[in-house]
Amino acid sequence: MAVQTTSVAETCAAARAASLELARVDSRTRNAALEAMAAALEGRIEEILEANARDLEAGRDPGLTPALIDRLTLTADRVRSIAADVRRIRALPDPVGEVIEGRKLDNGLSMRKLRVPLGVVAVVYEARPNVTIDCSALCLKSGNAIVLRGSSTAAHSNAVLAGIAAQAVTAAGLPESSVSLIAGGGREELPTLATQDGLVDLIIPRGGEGLKATLVEHATVPVLHAASGNCHLFVDRSAEIDDAVAIAVNAKVQRPGVCNAIETLLVHSGTAAEFLPRALAELRESGVELRADERARSLAGEIGSTLGQATEEDWRTEFLALTLAVKIVDSVEEAIDHVNRYGSGHSEAIATGSTESARAFTEGVDAACVYVNASTRFTDGGEFGMGAEIGNSTQKLHARGPIGVRELCTFKYVLEGSGQVRS
Amino acid sequence: MAVQTTSVAETCAAARAASLELARVDSRTRNAALEAMAAALEGRIEEILEANARDLEAGRDPGLTPALIDRLTLTADRVRSIAADVRRIRALPDPVGEVIEGRKLDNGLSMRKLRVPLGVVAVVYEARPNVTIDCSALCLKSGNAIVLRGSSTAAHSNAVLAGIAAQAVTAAGLPESSVSLIAGGGREELPTLATQDGLVDLIIPRGGEGLKATLVEHATVPVLHAASGNCHLFVDRSAEIDDAVAIAVNAKVQRPGVCNAIETLLVHSGTAAEFLPRALAELRESGVELRADERARSLAGEIGSTLGQATEEDWRTEFLALTLAVKIVDSVEEAIDHVNRYGSGHSEAIATGSTESARAFTEGVDAACVYVNASTRFTDGGEFGMGAEIGNSTQKLHARGPIGVRELCTFKYVLEGSGQVRS
Numbered sequence: 126m127a128v129q130t131t132s133v134a135e136t137c138a139a140a141r142a143a144s145l146e147l148a149r150v151d152s153r154t155r156n157a158a159l160e161a162m163a164a165a166l167e168g169r170i171e172e173i174l175e176a177n178a179r180d181l182e183a184g185r186d187p188g189l190t191p192a193l194i195d196r197l198t199l200t201a202d203r204v205r206s207i208a209a210d211v212r213r214i215r216a217l218p219d220p221v222g223e224v225i226e227g228r229k230l231d232n233g234l235s236m237r238k239l240r241v242p243l244g245v246v247a248v249v250y251e252a253r254p255n256v257t258i259d260c261s262a263l264c265l266k267s268g269n270a271i272v273l274r275g276s277s278t279a280a281h282s283n284a285v286l287a288g289i290a291a292q293a294v295t296a297a298g299l300p301e302s303s304v305s306l307i308a309g310g311g312r313e314e315l316p317t318l319a320t321q322d323g324l325v326d327l328i329i330p331r332g333g334e335g336l337k338a339t340l341v342e343h344a345t346v347p348v349l350h351a352a353s354g355n356c357h358l359f360v361d362r363s364a365e366i367d368d369a370v371a372i373a374v375n376a377k378v379q380r381p382g383v384c385n386a387i388e389t390l391l392v393h394s395g396t397a398a399e400f401l402p403r404a405l406a407e408l409r410e411s412g413v414e415l416r417a418d419e420r421a422r423s424l425a426g427e428i429g430s431t432l433g434q435a436t437e438e439d440w441r442t443e444f445l446a447l448t449l450a451v452k453i454v455d456s457v458e459e460a461i462d463h464v465n466r467y468g469s470g471h472s473e474a475i476a477t478g479s480t481e482s483a484r485a486f487t488e489g490v491d492a493a494c495v496y497v498n499a500s501t502r503f504t505d506g507g508e509f510g511m512g513a514e515i516g517n518s519t520q521k522l523h524a525r526g527p528i529g530v531r532e533l534c535t536f537k538y539v540l541e542g543s544g545q546v547r548s
Numbered sequence: 549m550a551v552q553t554t555s556v557a558e559t560c561a562a563a564r565a566a567s568l569e570l571a572r573v574d575s576r577t578r579n580a581a582l583e584a585m586a587a588a589l590e591g592r593i594e595e596i597l598e599a600n601a602r603d604l605e606a607g608r609d610p611g612l613t614p615a616l617i618d619r620l621t622l623t624a625d626r627v628r629s630i631a632a633d634v635r636r637i638r639a640l641p642d643p644v645g646e647v648i649e650g651r652k653l654d655n656g657l658s659m660r661k662l663r664v665p666l667g668v669v670a671v672v673y674e675a676r677p678n679v680t681i682d683c684s685a686l687c688l689k690s691g692n693a694i695v696l697r698g699s700s701t702a703a704h705s706n707a708v709l710a711g712i713a714a715q716a717v718t719a720a721g722l723p724e725s726s727v728s729l730i731a732g733g734g735r736e737e738l739p740t741l742a743t744q745d746g747l748v749d750l751i752i753p754r755g756g757e758g759l760k761a762t763l764v765e766h767a768t769v770p771v772l773h774a775a776s777g778n779c780h781l782f783v784d785r786s787a788e789i790d791d792a793v794a795i796a797v798n799a800k801v802q803r804p805g806v807c808n809a810i811e812t813l814l815v816h817s818g819t820a821a822e823f824l825p826r827a828l829a830e831l832r833e834s835g836v837e838l839r840a841d842e843r844a845r846s847l848a849g850e851i852g853s854t855l856g857q858a859t860e861e862d863w864r865t866e867f868l869a870l871t872l873a874v875k876i877v878d879s880v881e882e883a884i885d886h887v888n889r890y891g892s893g894h895s896e897a898i899a900t901g902s903t904e905s906a907r908a909f910t911e912g913v914d915a916a917c918v919y920v921n922a923s924t925r926f927t928d929g930g931e932f933g934m935g936a937e938i939g940n941s942t943q944k945l946h947a948r949g950p951i952g953v954r955e956l957c958t959f960k961y962v963l964e965g966s967g968q969v970r971s
């Protein structure tokens with residue numbers, strides 16, 4: 126593992142060399158490294174917690190917020206759970222070498238399109254030290270070398286964790302530079318890391334919008350970023366009311382601070398008088414602040430007059446909090462138009478009893494994940510059966526939706542012939 | 549079709565609106581538009597040639613090079629061949645709506661991963677007017693709206709051709725803004741076009757390195773560029789000499805100005821004395837200028853002393869001409885290292901009789917297409933059975949190798965439930 130002893134460019138060059146070796150290593154060897162990583166995490170809990178205590182102590186001085194302290198804090202149980210995550214990643218089917226398709230060409234060449242690692246993946250993240258291991262494990266499983274750039278807040282924890290990852294890799298006979306940590310201070314190294322064309326194949330920011338903006342601005346290497354989500358539930362005229370209420374509450378309340386929670390509830394005018402009083406009462410009981418347009422206020426019965434007034438700005442806002450905008454529409458087409466205009470293309474849902482509406486909504490909505498009669502909260506690599514995820518993409522190129530080990534791969538065409546030349 | 553009457557941003561907004569309609573149109577309707585396009589091309593040859601004559605006349609004044617004039621020139625046969633290309637694209641299997649994978653999730657949700665259009669594809673190109681139709685047809689087949697930005701040199705030809713495409717689209721009942729042409733002068737509109745985030749989903753430059761550099765510098769929307777190719781043939785110790793000579797000559801000479809022609813020939817020291825005299829004689833007979841390293845010069849027999857001296861710079865150069873660098877290596881591993889160091893990741897070939905060498909090369913070389921005992925010249929969407937291509941990508945994200953209609957798509961997860969909520 127290269128910590129701070131070499132420049133960013135040298136670290137990336139070493140990672141590139143390691144990636145070329147890694148791409149040729151069989152699944153068993155990579156899985157052995159993952160098992161070694163899990164075992165070392167369990168065996169070195171004390172050391173990890175000591176390093177973490179140093180970070181926490183240092184964090185108290187600059188006055189980190191309780192939320193940041195919480196994200197930074199490791200416990201023995203937390204470390205054991207990180208080790209369990211590594212074993213889950215190890216147990217995933219190997220994405221590398223999968224024959225995505227293949228055929229014999231007209232000229233007799235035998236063609237296979239094979240899934241292969243991207244090469245070098247750089248991950249830039251903020252306080253959470255568990256990202257060090259999660260991302261190392263996902264990259265190792267997918268045959269990629271990883272360059273980690275954590276936050277100075279977690280410097281001690283990250284150094285121990287990245288050390289464990291690198292040692293596990295070496296123990297399995299893989300090149301040490303398969304896992305590297307750039308232990309920097311501020312954001313000076315970011316522009317350098319984001320412009321290592323030919324060495325870094327992909328850079329993934331895991332953190333706030335400021336971090337993403339910095340990377341997108343400076344990057345010349347491809348950036349894949351975990352997306353923000355302005356998600357909607359549309360309750361159609363024919364929706365089963367009990368289900369629709371349950372979905373609305375779940376999609377807003379179950380974990381309001383995540384990107385697959387809904388921010389706006391669209392309700393068909395034909396069902397609003399029945400649906401809104403029940404749904405809004407339950408949402409308010411769960412502590413949700415409600416902002417409704419004029420029609421919703423008038424169709425919601427008694428509760429209507431107590432609702433906040435929604436503005437155009439609310440349709441655009443990802444609240445990431447217990448706040449929900451509510452709007453009446455007169456058709457599934459109007460709902461689709463609203464979603465395509467204001468949505469971020471993350472996760473969108475319709476509650477409906479009509480096959481026609483379901484079809485119109487799933488075909489018409491331009492988003493990574495479109496749900497019929499289910500909560501948007503299911504957009505998640507684990508729920509999708511992809512194993513762990515490194516984030517959720519709302520980009521349309523390469524990976525859309527959960528980014529798992531397959532999405533950390535590219536492909537290669539291998540063509541075998543017997544002397545064919547082109548005429 | 550919107551020509552020049554609206555701003556770039558307005559054109560892109562109209563294209564975005566059209567793309568949302570297009571995404572829901574069935575295959576039969578899109579194919580009808582393609583057939584109408586082919587028929588209109590054949591029916592309006594005179595009009596097309598008249599417009600082209602005006603471009604050619606205007607081009608004589610500013611003194612375009614003969615090569616540019618050649619690219620600009622249309623003939624009746626050329627137009628008929630463009631129409632035939634459109635019919636070939638129409639005959640391709642529809643990529644839209646293909647179920648890439650699907651399963652029932654643990655929670656009972658039925659999940660399908662569907663191929664869907666990207667949305668709006670912008671294509672920026674230089675002199676060739678045929679690109680107007682080729683790219684319109686590829687985008688229409690893949691359900692995308694297209695915004696074309698051609699060169700002023702071909703303004704008259706492009707206006708007629710884009711008009712034909714837009715009329716065919718309208719005749720089939722599709723929105724007119726499915727095909728738009730920005731008929732500009734210099735490169736002023738490029739930065740505007742390349743920053744239409746949320747309206748343009750992908751921008752594809754088709755032209756020289758200057759155009760690509762301008763776009764990569766300014767673009768905030770994703771760019772997919774047809775790559776340059778620094779390609780190699782490695783002749784292994786165990787290569788069948790007749791085949792290896794034929795492949796070397798074909799890969800260099802058959803069409804030297806394209807990206808899948810080889811630029812450097814790597815030869816195993818164990819076969820050089822046998823292979824080089826024959827291969828180099830044949831290459832020279834075909835008019836190839838040869839630049840060899842010291843060992844190749846000494847192992848090539850009589851011809852050796854007459855060869856140019858290769859420099860480090862030659863290993864890096866994509867000659868795109870009848871020039872070939874020649875280098876001796878002592879192992880397949882040394883060949884792999886050279887290719888990974890200097891290659892552009894496009895197309896790489898090994899001539900070998902050894903299964904071990906073949907495996908090492910195909911696994912070890914980091915490139916879009918890796919050939920065993922065949923010419924690199926086969927890297928082509930048509931040859932790969934993908935139909936027409938819009939270019940070749942050496943990027944690792946999204947599309948690697950030929951970019952066909954499937955590569956002009958993204959995907960969408962559709963999840964159907966019965967009221968599922970997340971616990």
